[in-house]
Amino acid sequence: MTQQFSILEREDFQKLIDVLSADGYQVIGPTLGEGAVIYDELTSIEQMPIGWTDIQEGGKYRLERRDDDALFGFNTSPQSWKRFLHPPSVRLWQAHRTDEGFELQHEPIEAPRMAFLGVRSCDLHAIAIQDKVFMNGDYLDPTYKSRREKIFVVAVNCGQAGGTCFCSSMNTGPKAEGGFDLALTEIVESRQHYFVVEVGSEKGQEVLHQLPHRPAKDSEVKAADNLLKKVSKQMGRILDTEQMQDILYRNYENARWDSVAQRCLSCANCTMVCPTCFCTTIQDVTDLSGSHAERVRRWDSCFTMDFSYIHGGSIRYSQKSRYRQWMTHKLATWFDQFGTAGCVGCGRCITWCPVGIDLTEEMAAIRESEGAAPKPGRKPASAKP
Amino acid sequence: MLEQELVFEPTVAEPMLPEVFRIQRVKHESYDTFTLILEPSNGRESFPFKAGQFNMLYVYGVGEVPISISGDPNQPEMLVHTTRAVGTVTKAMSELKRGDVIGIRGPFGSSWPIQEAEHHDVVFVAGGIGLAPLRPALYEIIARREKYGRIVLLYGTRSPDDILYHDELEQWRARFDLEVYVTVDYADKSWRGNVGVVTNLIPKAPFDPQHTVALVCGPEVMMRFTAIEFLKRGVSPTSLYLTMERNMKCAIGFCGHCQLGGYFICKDGPVFTYEQMQTLLSLWEV
Amino acid sequence: MQSLDVILREQKIFEGLREEDHKLIAGCAFNTHFEANQYIFREGENADTFYIIRYGTVGLELRNPKGGIITVQTLREGDVLGWSWLFEPYRWTYDAHAISMVRAVALDGRCLRTKCDHDHTLGYELMRRFAHIMVERLQATRMQVLDLYA
Numbered sequence: 001m002t003q004q005f006s007i008l009e010r011e012d013f014q015k016l017i018d019v020l021s022a023d024g025y026q027v028i029g030p031t032l033g034e035g036a037v038i039y040d041e042l043t044s045i046e047q048m049p050i051g052w053t054d055i056q057e058g059g060k061y062r063l064e065r066r067d068d069d070a071l072f073g074f075n076t077s078p079q080s081w082k083r084f085l086h087p088p089s090v091r092l093w094q095a096h097r098t099d100e101g102f103e104l105q106h107e108p109i110e111a112p113r114m115a116f117l118g119v120r121s122c123d124l125h126a127i128a129i130q131d132k133v134f135m136n137g138d139y140l141d142p143t144y145k146s147r148r149e150k151i152f153v154v155a156v157n158c159g160q161a162g163g164t165c166f167c168s169s170m171n172t173g174p175k176a177e178g179g180f181d182l183a184l185t186e187i188v189e190s191r192q193h194y195f196v197v198e199v200g201s202e203k204g205q206e207v208l209h210q211l212p213h214r215p216a217k218d219s220e221v222k223a224a225d226n227l228l229k230k231v232s233k234q235m236g237r238i239l240d241t242e243q244m245q246d247i248l249y250r251n252y253e254n255a256r257w258d259s260v261a262q263r264c265l266s267c268a269n270c271t272m273v274c275p276t277c278f279c280t281t282i283q284d285v286t287d288l289s290g291s292h293a294e295r296v297r298r299w300d301s302c303f304t305m306d307f308s309y310i311h312g313g314s315i316r317y318s319q320k321s322r323y324r325q326w327m328t329h330k331l332a333t334w335f336d337q338f339g340t341a342g343c344v345g346c347g348r349c350i351t352w353c354p355v356g357i358d359l360t361e362e363m364a365a366i367r368e369s370e371g372a373a374p375k376p377g378r379k380p381a382s383a384k385p
Numbered sequence: 386m387l388e389q390e391l392v393f394e395p396t397v398a399e400p401m402l403p404e405v406f407r408i409q410r411v412k413h414e415s416y417d418t419f420t421l422i423l424e425p426s427n428g429r430e431s432f433p434f435k436a437g438q439f440n441m442l443y444v445y446g447v448g449e450v451p452i453s454i455s456g457d458p459n460q461p462e463m464l465v466h467t468t469r470a471v472g473t474v475t476k477a478m479s480e481l482k483r484g485d486v487i488g489i490r491g492p493f494g495s496s497w498p499i500q501e502a503e504h505h506d507v508v509f510v511a512g513g514i515g516l517a518p519l520r521p522a523l524y525e526i527i528a529r530r531e532k533y534g535r536i537v538l539l540y541g542t543r544s545p546d547d548i549l550y551h552d553e554l555e556q557w558r559a560r561f562d563l564e565v566y567v568t569v570d571y572a573d574k575s576w577r578g579n580v581g582v583v584t585n586l587i588p589k590a591p592f593d594p595q596h597t598v599a600l601v602c603g604p605e606v607m608m609r610f611t612a613i614e615f616l617k618r619g620v621s622p623t624s625l626y627l628t629m630e631r632n633m634k635c636a637i638g639f640c641g642h643c644q645l646g647g648y649f650i651c652k653d654g655p656v657f658t659y660e661q662m663q664t665l666l667s668l669w670e671v
Numbered sequence: 672m673q674s675l676d677v678i679l680r681e682q683k684i685f686e687g688l689r690e691e692d693h694k695l696i697a698g699c700a701f702n703t704h705f706e707a708n709q710y711i712f713r714e715g716e717n718a719d720t721f722y723i724i725r726y727g728t729v730g731l732e733l734r735n736p737k738g739g740i741i742t743v744q745t746l747r748e749g750d751v752l753g754w755s756w757l758f759e760p761y762r763w764t765y766d767a768h769a770i771s772m773v774r775a776v777a778l779d780g781r782c783l784r785t786k787c788d789h790d791h792t793l794g795y796e797l798m799r800r801f802a803h804i805m806v807e808r809l810q811a812t813r814m815q816v817l818d819l820y821a
Contacts, residue, residue, distance in 0.1 A: 092401045095445060101426075101486030102445045104403060138652065139400045139637040252668050279641030282634045286446040293446045295401070300640070307642060310632050311471040312821070321670030329644065336647025513820025543820050570815045572742045577770055580730060580742040582814040589749060607819045 005216035005224075008184070010193035012212045013071065014045045016154070019210045020115040025152055028084060029117030030077060036061060037077045039084070042117065049074060056162040056236070056347065059356030068188045072118055075162030076346045080275030081116055081123055085147050086130060086299075092282075094294040102293070111146035118156045119180065121173030122165075122346040126275030127153075128179055132338040133278045152203060155180035157228055159188075163236035164347030166360055170239065172344040174231045176200075182207060185224035196224040237347060239360040240367065241331075244341075247367055248332040252324065256365045261320035263355045268301035270349035270357075271326065276342050279307070302326050327359055400637045403443045403488030404429070406464060408481055414467060414549050418514060419479050420455070423464040426486060431461035435496035436521035437628060437656045441636050442466065443488030447477040451633045453518035453655070454492060458525055464489065467517035467549065493636040495656045497522040498626055502598035505624075506534040508590060510611050512541050512583055512603020516549045518628055518655075519602045523557075530562060537564045537590050541583025541607070544569050545576045564591060583607065587614035594619035602628045609666050612659050625659035646671060675700050678776060682723055684751055684800050692793050695786060699779040704772065711752070711767040711775075718755035718763045719781045724748055727773030732766040744811065745770065754801045756780025757787075 008016065020027045021043065029042045032049050042048065054074045055062040066073045094105045119127075127148075134144035155176035158165075167173030176183045181204030185196040196216055199205050271277040281300035286293040300307060303322050308315035316322045334342030343359070350358045406423040413419050425432060434440075434454050443449040450472065456465025470479035481487065499522060507526055511519050526533055538557065542548055548567065558565040566586050568579035579586070583603075597620050601611050608627050615625050631650045634640035643650035646665045648657070665671055676697040679685055685696060703722070705711055711722065711729065729752055730742040743765070746752055755763050757780065787794030 095488075097445070101405065101407070102488075104405065104488065106399065106402060134639065137638050139639070141639055142399060252671070278639065280634065280639065281642070282449065282640070284443075284446070284448045290446055295449075297401070297640075300634075300642075302641065308632050310630060315631065316670045318670060325644075325671070333644070333647035337649070515820070541820065543818065547820070568745075570819070574740055574742075576742065577728075579728070579745045579747075581744040582811050582819055584814065585744070585811050589747070604820060606814075606817055610814060610819075 004199065005221050006197040006199075006208060006213040007216045007220060008195040008197050008211060008213050010069075010071075010195070013195070015211050016207075017042055017045065017117070019207055020117075020152060020154075023115075023152075023207070025113050025115035027115045027117055030072070030074070032063070035063060037063070037074050039077055039079050039081070039116075045071070053160075054162065056164045056351045057356075058164065058350050058358050059353055060163075061351050069193065070159065070186060070188050072156045072184075072186050073159065073188075075158070075160065075165060076120065076122070076348055076351075078273050078348065078352055080126060080273065080346070080348070081119060082126070082130065082275050082277075084114055084116070085127065085151070086134070086141075086144055086278060088299045090143050090297045092295045092297055094292065096293075097291045109142055109146050111143070111150060113150045113152075114147070115152040115154065117154045119153050119176075120156060120158055120346075121176040122167045122170075122344040123275055124153070124155055124176055124179040125170075125172040125344045126346070129276045129338065129340055129342065129344070130278060132340070133276075136338075152207070153180040153182075153200075155183040155200075157183060157185040157224070158231050159186055159227055161231050161234035161236060162347060162351075164350040164358075165235050165345065166237040166239050166347060167345040168232045168235045169237075169241060169360075170341060170343060170345035175228045180204070185227065187220070187223050187227065189223075194220070196220055237345075237350065237358070237360045239343075239345065239363060241341070244363065244367075245332040245335055247370065248328050248363075251366050251369070252328075254366050254369055256362065256369060257320045257324045260323050260357060260362055261318065263357055264303075264319050264323050265354060266303045266319055266322060267354060268303040269352045269354065271301040271303060272299065273348040273352045274330075275344065275346060275348070276330075277301075281306075302329070323357075327362060330359070331363060400490070401635065403441070403449075403490045405486050406489045408483055408485045408487060409463070410483060411481065414551075415547050417471070418467060418469045418547075418549060420465060420467040421478070421481070421487070422456075423466070423487065423489070424462070425464075432464045432489075432492070433461045434458060434492035434521075436499060436525050437496035437518060438492035438494050439518075439636075439655060440464075440466070440489050440491030440493065441633070442474075442478065443490070444474055444477045444481070445486070445488070448474045449488070449490075449634075450474045451493075451630075451636060451651075453628070455517040455520045456524075458521050459528060467514070467520075469514050490636065493651055495654055497525075497600055497656055498598060499525050502526065502600075503532045504534065504596075506592040506597040507536050508587075508592050508597055508599045508615075509536075509538045510540075510583060510587070510599065510601045510603070511538070512607040512611075513543065513547065514549065515601075515603035515607075515628075516540055516542075519600060520550065520553075522600055527557075527563070534596065535564065535592055536562065537566070537592055539566050539568075539583055539586045539590060541568045541570070541586075541603075544571050545578075566590070582610075584610045584614050587611065587618065597624060599625045601626065605629075605666065612663075612666075615659075622660040622663060623658050627657055627659055627662055628655045629657060629662065630655065675702065675776065678725070679723075683749070684723070684804070688793075688796060692796070695793070696778065696783070699782045700776050701779075702774070703777045704774045705769040707769055707772050709769045711769055711773070712763045713766050714763055716763050718753060718761045719779070720777050721751065721753035721756050721780050722775040722777050724750050724752060725774045725776060727775075728770040729773055730768040730770050732768050734766075740766075742768075743815070744808065751801075751804055753780075754805060757784060757798070757801055 031047045134141040158174040180200040183198040283296045330342040407426040410422040439453045455467040470476045631643035633643045636651045638652040729746045
């Protein structure tokens with residue numbers, strides 16, 4: 001696709017919501033709720049966090065007023081788009097007792113047409129990672145697939161980096177490079193407020209056609225580029241990914257795991273806010289009479305004791321082993337499984353950790369513990385059949 | 386990194402929806418183990434599977450657990466599972482009777498190296514209930530006896546009362562072309578057989594280490610020590626196969642529970658080579 | 672029939688010893704056999720002999736304080752039975768029970784240990800080899816304690 005950029009003026013932004021709604025999409029975008037920017041159904045631009053930003057640090061999240069009226073002047077939401085594609089709770093089937101035993105009843109899949117408004121580059125990568133989990137193997141997850149196929153993605157390039165962001169380290173941002181229908185860069189200047197629009201698909205082109213727009217001037221495109229260059233240097237965190245996998249594989253027994261375990265509460269917040277964490281559990285439920293049973297799939301976390309329970313006890317009974325599992329999965333074994341890291345550098349796990357545990361810091365500590373000359377070490381599970 | 390094009394080729398439309406099977410027979414193997422012989426109840430005529438694969442078994446209103454298939458792959462009209470009543474679901478399962486129904490999803494996972502083992506000596510090492518997942522491989526290999534060298538079964542279990550598939554073991558032991566050794570940890574005077582852990586049997590078992598494929602199934606600690614004995618005799622880590630067990634909720638690689646290092650036991654396993662597992666088995670709580 | 676000397680040279684426990692040691696060992700050895708159910712030795716008895724099993728099964732038994740007898744291990748062809756002859760107070764610490772008819776080579780431990788006291792090269796070699804057997808048996812016992820098949 002040629003680098004054809006268009007301009008959507010701020011005063012026409014409502015029309016984007018209107019056009020998507022008219023096309024039959026449920027428009028989901030940022031709004032204020034519960035003291036944070038969350039994602040919910042939008043019908044009006046007035047619902048958006050106009051002029052708000054967030055201050056994020058390890059274990060800290062605060063909303064603050066901006067000195068402008070930016071629509072997307074904040075960073076990551078504690079929620080990610082995961083909840084819309086991989087819902088926290090899904091009923092898989094129902095069963096009824098019969099004279100013959102029981103019969104199973106297939107559950108219709110609920111998959112509304114959704115337009116995601118304001119997907120950041122890190123989250124686009126997170127969606128691509130979950131695509132690999134749920135749609136690239138021998139089995140497909142019907143819920144994920146049917147929702148995923150219908151979405152319309154309006155990406156937003158980040159105009160600022162948050163205090164816990166490190167997408168530059170992960171090569172996942174701040175600029176959206178693909179996986180969107182439309183991508184916007186919001187430019188707020190003293191006298192103008194507009195969006196530089198990039199089209200990423202035919203669907204995106206069709207939507208753009210229905211909006212008031214004009215070709216972007218070179219200066220406007222340049223303004224967007226400069227902004228993104230600035231943002232990539234603003235990252236609140238850095239993660240050195242060099243040989244990260246090997247380092248973790250030879251440090252299963254590192255003392256750092258013990259010290260992080262003393263702080264970790266096993267609260268599972270990091271896994272709930274993580275846009276790539278995909279683990280679920282199954283709940284089999286019956287009514288009191290036993291005539292009706294159903295199975296529900298819910299988000300689960302590797303930080304719980306139950307997660308690894310087999311007869312006789314939990315495999316990962318210590319806090320240390322559970323933190324190690326999570327971080328090693330994100331930064332090492334994920335490569336073996338899906339050919340990519342399981343981390344997109346969004347920083348949510350750092351912000352939302354009640355004790356401010358920071359995986360970039362933990363990774364750096366383990367790296368440093370090896371000293372300058374890396375030890376030759378073992379490398380489990382790297383060679384798959 | 387972003388995948389623009391995604392290919393959708395589902396192998397199972399609804400991988401989480403069980404099929405209903407009817408219990409044709411329940412056989413009590415020992416005081417806490419039992420075998421369910423199941424038949425499809427929905428028009429399906431057979432249940433093809435490979436030796437080493439497992440199913441998810443659902444007891445109505447109680448829950449679902451992974452259990453290896455322990456029947457004969459050449460008799461797919463019957464589905465056979467042997468298990469021990471240890472948890473909520475398996476205890477409820479042990480109370481089911483002929484005519485009751487059960488939900489089945491599967492078969493899942495990798496299988497024993499039946500073809501790869503051709504023209505080799507084959508040594509089976511089973512610990513406790515670990516004989517159940519090995520039995521389909523025994524059936525397959527015995528059915529094509531001429532394709533293999535020596536066939537040795539080393540079976541260790543806690544006590545003579547815990548011995549699984551008693552009659553079948555006696556039949557196999559009576560054959561001139563199979564060598565069967567059973568050993569128990571504890572016995573009273575009525576037991577005339579071997580006492581001691583199963584690993585004791587490996588140093589003297591009759592097989593040619595350079596041309597042997599070993600199939601091992603039992604608790605992890607037993608498999609670890611068994612592997613050490615095979616390596617001492619010179620069997621290659623790539624000829625040594627193990628079957629692993631972890632918590633499983635979905636069996637199709639989505640729930641994440643069965644991860645072991647970079648592997649999902651449900652889809653990369655449950656059968657692995659020792660080479661794949663060697664390091665992971667030496668680590669705690671992985 | 673093979674001579675005792677040849678049979679003993681083939682045993683793993685004596686592999687690689689000096690020629691003079693083989694001769695000495697053969698001089699201390701004699702063939703023996705036990706009927707099924709016979710006790711080869713009993714706990715507490717003097718341990719002046721040890722055996723290399725050539726045929727049959729021997730159960731190592733302990734008397735259970737709660738009554739009855741527990742077999743802790745069985746030994747078979749090629750296994751060495753007994754090491755108490757090498758260590759003070761030279762008394763057996765368990766019962767050895769011939770589960771089937773057993774044929775074995777018996778070795779005079781008293782003769783050998785006297786020789787070992789004077790010839791430390793032989794003493795070291797035998798001590799090393801018996802220590803190896805003891806380590807293996809200890810390891811096997813530990814695994815039984817683990818309840819390996821639970």
